[in-house]
Amino acid sequence: MRKIAVLTSGGDAPGMNAAVRAVVRKAIYENLEIAGIFNGYQGLIDGKIELLQLGSVGDIIHRGGTMLRSARSSEFMTPEGREKAVDQLKLNGIEGIVVIGGDGSFRGAYELMKMGIPCACVPATIDNDINGTEFTIGFDSALNTVIDAIDKIRDTATSHERTFIIEVMGRDAGDLALWSGLAGGAETILIPEEDYDIHEVVERLKSGTGRGKKHSIIIVAEGVMSGGELAKMLMETANIETRVSVLGHIQRGGSPSARDRVIASQYGARAVEVLKEGRGGVAIGMQKHMVVDYPLEEVFVKRDHSVDRELYKLSKELSI
Template sequence: MRRIGVLTSGGDAPGMNAAVRAVVRKAIYHGLEVVGFRRGYHGLVYGEYSFMQLGSVADIIHRGGTVLLTARAPEFLEPEGRQKALGIIRESGIDALVVIGGDGSFRGAMALEKAGFPAVGIPGTIDNDIDRTDYSVGFDTAVNNATDAINKVRDTATSHERVYVMEVMGRTAGHIALAAGLAGGAESILVPEVPFDLDEVCERLQRGVKRGKLHSIILVAEGAASGLKVAEEIKERTEMDTRVTILGHLQRGGTPTAFDRMLASRLGAAAVDLLLSGCHGQMVGFVDNTVKSTTFSEALAKQKPFPEDLYRLATILAI
């Protein structure tokens, strides 16, 4: 192996740049050349790539987003698009590819593997919904962003004695809502994995008012319900002053936390080591504070288990 490629795909996640930096510098340390593809699989289909040097990744470890950019590539989903991508791969002269992204990105890597081209993956998604890894790059930053927003909203909620419904990202997974809700002391956390009863939520709010509570925070993962609709229901059922804050893409931006930078650096280096050892068709993950690899098929076989013990704890502590 003498040359590898790297791309970032899917939604951007804080720490992706740190992962790119680690891949590039670890590869160059071992005497490999590195090609960076822009805009994910789009760049792979349309030949948007360039050679990367040590200086190409200077001063990016602290930056959010991805310097390689990311975009949807519907063309890659079609056989003709994948054939074009394989042609670009031959043109670029790379011997393997490192894909940084989520489940959709890994399915693209699996498609390349089926076509006979080696690929490895680094989990990079704020949703933290990839199985076989405790954390995905970007999750910790997103949780910290959401927790910081809860802290700030709580000041206003207390001052005006209001209920605030805060909607966070998580279409199919409630990991951000749970972690930020537990860390931020939310009174109720609504996630896709656990059925909820708005009557119970309202009863909890009313109990709080009776004991003199001045405010409440209800955290809603977007896949569980609409924050706007939840707020309307709460206001109608309780007549409490209820407002809504939808964090949206705010959660995905900003400087990655130290944890995400370290995680991305470790996984990026491990991805290069995996390729140098002759292994591919795998994802490098972080399990029990150790970097471990697992096949793409195992990582994508099922949805990541939801930590119901933490959910129960959050409910108990918000009593």
């Protein structure tokens, strides 16, 4: 290949900029032309494509968000929209594309692949819910943001002897709730992958109170229910008063952690290597602490996200 492009799509995640930087600089190192596609798949349809140089990605490795910006595109979901996208790639002489994003972004790349466009996909989502990889870009940074919030909220919970419910992101995946709850010492963690019993939650709270505990922290992933709904349920079930904190989009922002910067650099570089080898329809990820690439189809084989059940079991054992 002589010319490739890179785009970011879907929800932003800390470390996306580090991945873009790696793609651009690795491409130039390999004597490839590299173009940036702005505003995701919609920008591709609209022809928002610019050649990038070394200096284009200077001073971005530590920045959150994405310099290429991101956007949802209903037009790309149509056959006509995808035809326009492919036409733009051909018009600009682009022979391969690196897509940085989550599940929806990967699906877009899969459609381009079926139309003959070689794609290498880099997983970037704070939910950590891409099949085939142990870690996605942004998960570690978001996790540290949540843990920082838990530590601060616990200070207030202790001072006022209250039970706090902290709602975190995770519509279909509970990794963020599970890891932050375990690291933050939460008494109860509710995730989409595991059924819950409100009476068991009540018993845990009462057991803590019975041994003199003055405060409690409950972590709930948004995919289970909202923090407000859980607070209402606890009040109606056992007359337990709580306070609710919804962390929301703060989890997506901020400077990426060192770990996210490193894996973003590794993933981005491997994506360029894959395209230079003339391969497409490939996802990049980490398996057993090694950066690997694997067929993009494997991302969609199993639709139900799974968490580390042993980690979940451990969280319950340590929160007695």
